[in-house]
Amino acid sequence: MSRIRPLEPPYAEEIQRSFDRIMKGKEPLLLFRTLATSERAWAKFRNGSLLDRGPLGLRDREIVINRTTALAHCEYEWGVHVAVYAKHAELTDEQIDATRNGGLSAPCWSGAEQALIAAVDALHARATLDRIEFDRLREHYDDDQVLEILMLCGLYRTVSYVANALDLPLEPTARRFPAAQRRSPALQEQS
Structure with a gap:
């Protein structure tokens, strides 16, 4: 409860x-x-909701949300988003798993998706992007999309704080985190 x-x-x-x-x-x-x-x-x-038809496509939005909530160890929100949106976002099982256990170098990501994941990881770790990370993101996303990415990371970090601090039991239809033994070294360090 x-x-x-x-x-x-x-x-x-x-x-x-x-x-x-x-x-x-x-x-x-x-x-x-x-x-x-x-x-x-x-x-x-x-x-504060950002689940409307904003400047990012569904796939990019869900990669940002899934990676953000995974880094914050929020199985509740990660699982809800994977269950509801992953199929519509055309995320494969390998990509879903990589949002939790992989990094930007996972072979399942395109160049744009690698830049997206690098930005999420940097924001999570340092609450900022360095020039290289920002420029790489801008190679694939316009100003409106970059602002949306930043806002999504912040909003879903907050949602993760709330869900984790409330110790919300997982929704019955939500997906569970993939097995811990497959976690990447970057996520192990953050535990």
Whole structure:
């Protein structure tokens, strides 16, 4: 059980409408039900969402989110995104596994995806990009896309903090992290 008791149905009318908009008729995630216990936290979270049709394609967006949540050891959010979006983003099992256990040098990534993963890794490790990392990212992404990448990393680092600190149990339909023995040295160092 979450460290903060989530809302249970029936939900207040406004909360139900917001759940319906986000979940499109499915049961709301435990994360959403827990955040919605605070009107302010729920409003801030909903207003900060970057899951709309932004300047990044679905595949790039999901690589950023999956890598960010994996680096933050947030199996809850990583698993939800893999279960819901990986197929639509055309991520292979090898690529899904590499968001957790691999690095930018995994052979399954294109040059643009390697630059994307390098940026996520640098932001996670140092909260900045050096000139080379930024320039490499700019070789593949325009200004709007770069800003979206930076915002996604920050937002999903925050989501990871919340889900991890609340000790949210994994959603029943979410994917689990791949086996730990296949973790990359970079992720082992961060443990």
